[in-house]
Amino acid sequence: MIVRHLDVIRDSNRNVVTDDWESARMLLKDEGMGFSFHITTLYAGKELRMHYKNHLESVYVLQGEGTIEDLATGEIHDLRPGMLYALNEHDRHVVRPKTDIITACVFNPPVTGREVHDETGAYPLPEKELAESQ
Template sequence: MIIRNLKEVRASERNVKSDGWASARLLLKDDDMGFSFHLTTLFAGHELKMHYQNHLEAVLVLKGTGTIEDLGTGEVHELRPGILYALNENDRHIVRPTTDILTACVFNPPVTGREVHDENGAYPAAEDAHATAAMAS
């Protein structure tokens, strides 16, 4: 059984921050769960262009508001508490928080913990993740 304290995770190296977001990574690849689980805050006023080419992600909005634009279709969807979006086809997207948005996120395959978005808005593939983690340290 794995027990983690969110406050402790946020004060550790498992709390990864980048431009426009901070992610408390509660479960990672090394936990051998087959997925990773994160509580991520997306900061108001940022435009976060992402394209997870190597991962599938599901996101549940817990607090805050904004929009998500599907860059493949041009559709824009409202984000508010209770809305889930799943990037089931490695969808290119932009999240535009109008307030800080707190989300619960699941990644498959799981991330190693230190990933940040590359120039394409993606996290590296699993075989590249250890190199990225070493570079982020």
């Protein structure tokens, strides 16, 4: 059984902070759950262009408001507490937080812990998985 508290994760190296967001990585690949679980804060006033070409992601909004734009269709959806979006087709998207948005996120395959977005807006696969996928 794995039992953790968010405050402990935030004070550890499992908390990744960038200029645009902060992600507390509650569960990671090494825990063997088949997914990773994060509590992520997207900072107000930012424009986050992302494309998880190596991962599927599901995001549940706990707090805050903003929008998400599907870059394939141009559709813009409001984000507010209780909303979920799932990037089930590796969707290119832009999140625009009006206020800080706190989310619960699940990634498959799971991340290893220190990933940040690369120039394409994706989390890169670990070297071993990258070699296996080619």
